[in-house]
Amino acid sequence: MSKTIRIGIIGTGGIARAHVAGYRTMDNVDIVAVADIVSGKAEQFIQAEQLGTALAFTDHRRLLELDLDGVSICTPNFAHHETTVDALNVGKHVLVEKPMSVTLEQSIDMVRASKKNDKMLTVGFQPRYDPNMEIVRSFVQSGELGKVYYVETGGGRRRGMPGGTFIRKDLAGAGAMADIGCYSLDMALNALGYPKPLTVSAFTSNYFGANPKYHSEADKFDVEDFGVAMVRLEGDIVLNYKISWAMHMDTLGATMFLGTDAGLKVTPAGTGPWSGVWDGKVGSIKLYHDVNKHHTESPIPIIEHSINLFNAKVQDFVHAIEQGGPAPIPGEDILYNQAIIDGVLRSAELKREVDIHIPQL
Numbered sequence: 001m002s003k004t005i006r007i008g009i010i011g012t013g014g015i016a017r018a019h020v021a022g023y024r025t026m027d028n029v030d031i032v033a034v035a036d037i038v039s040g041k042a043e044q045f046i047q048a049e050q051l052g053t054a055l056a057f058t059d060h061r062r063l064l065e066l067d068l069d070g071v072s073i074c075t076p077n078f079a080h081h082e083t084t085v086d087a088l089n090v091g092k093h094v095l096v097e098k099p100m101s102v103t104l105e106q107s108i109d110m111v112r113a114s115k116k117n118d119k120m121l122t123v124g125f126q127p128r129y130d131p132n133m134e135i136v137r138s139f140v141q142s143g144e145l146g147k148v149y150y151v152e153t154g155g156g157r158r159r160g161m162p163g164g165t166f167i168r169k170d171l172a173g174a175g176a177m178a179d180i181g182c183y184s185l186d187m188a189l190n191a192l193g194y195p196k197p198l199t200v201s202a203f204t205s206n207y208f209g210a211n212p213k214y215h216s217e218a219d220k221f222d223v224e225d226f227g228v229a230m231v232r233l234e235g236d237i238v239l240n241y242k243i244s245w246a247m248h249m250d251t252l253g254a255t256m257f258l259g260t261d262a263g264l265k266v267t268p269a270g271t272g273p274w275s276g277v278w279d280g281k282v283g284s285i286k287l288y289h290d291v292n293k294h295h296t297e298s299p300i301p302i303i304e305h306s307i308n309l310f311n312a313k314v315q316d317f318v319h320a321i322e323q324g325g326p327a328p329i330p331g332e333d334i335l336y337n338q339a340i341i342d343g344v345l346r347s348a349e350l351k352r353e354v355d356i357h358i359p360q361l
């Protein structure tokens with residue numbers, strides 16, 4: 001009989017329900033407590049999710065006083081930093097939702113707390129559990145493409161702007177770049193082995209979100225709904241990164257890796273106004289190469305699967321706790337993802353290229 005893994009959940013909104021569903025698939029997980037800053041919300045969540053004897057708190061620090069193995073951080077972005085650092089400092093492993101935080105400094109602090117306390121910090125990028133993402137990574141890592149010198153990623157929804165906490169800078173930190181952009185960045189950077197970002201030159205706008213013609217909460221909308229960036233990565237790789245929550249266009253194109261021996265094109269699955277981004281599944285993968293001097297396009301077979309990616313993410317966290325690590329999607333890597341988002345916002349504000357400084361951790 002395996003040891004019972006005791007879990008706490010901080011933040012009880014939409015994504016917390018997906019975490020509960022994931023933990024529920026495991027016999028040896030006990031959701032011991034939940035916390036939500038809004039009075040009464042944790043109790044309602046326990047009732048709605050039928051969490052039985054789980055304890056409810058409004059202050060996450062009270063939850064962290066309990067004997068817990070791991071904590072799911074499911075708060076809006078602005079609270080990821082404080083809750084994560086507090087959890088690590090009292091010796092809990094952490095699965096924090098994406099994006100990692102609101103600023104690079106916060107992410108650095110989170111990684112330092114993880115190292116100092118020797119506790120895992122993993123970030124909730126469930127598309128990683130799609131086996132087709134692994135195909136993309138293995139192609140890039142195999143050397144089949146030769147030297148990869150240019151990567152284009154991102155995506156665009158024709159009209160898919162969220163509301164609530166996601167559109168307020170004080171709560172979300174950033175808009176489309178962080179909300180859906182962090183997935184495309186993770187896909188590309190993970191395939192490349194998370195090279196260090198060096199500089200960013202970016203533009204952002206919110207012509208749709210801040211216009212009442214397109215958004216019912218336009219008066220509260222102060223993040224970007226569109227962004228484009230040119231990022232220099234270590235190893236002489238250039239990344240062209242673009243994202244939109246709304247636009248008058250069907251697509252911002254596929255993700256592509258250009259190498260000296262071959263190119264790889266990856267298109268997202270799904271159709272409709274909310275599709276075209278990397279929080280969903282892979283639609284197709286194609287290799288562009290020369291065979292006997294002929295320009296050849298080879299479709300790579302997609303793995304059809306029925307994996308619940310959200311469950312897989314939570315299960316992997318529990319397995320990592322059981323095995324004593326390593327973190328499945330390490331904060332130390334995702335720090336670079338956050339550094340790019342941070343650089344995009346700085347560059348867009350200053351209207352010029354900015355350097356990215358990541359200190360030794």
Ligand SMILES: NC(=O)c1ccc[n+]([C@@H]2O[C@H](COP(=O)([O-])OP(=O)(O)OC[C@H]3O[C@@H](n4cnc5c(N)ncnc54)[C@H](O)[C@@H]3O)[C@@H](O)[C@H]2O)c1
Pocket residue numbers: 010011012013014015016035036037038041058060074075076077079083097098099124125126164165179279
């Ligand atoms: N992985 C995914 O596919 C996915 C999907 C949706 C959201 N998310 C991420 O999950 C996070 C939460 O999103 P959501 O849609 O569930 O948001 P939400 O606004 O529905 O819920 C967040 C909850 O956290 C609570 N909260 C805020 N500050 C808190 C604090 N300091 N302590 C405790 N509770 C606090 C709020 O009261 C709210 O109930 C965001 O970072 C978002 O980007 C990830």
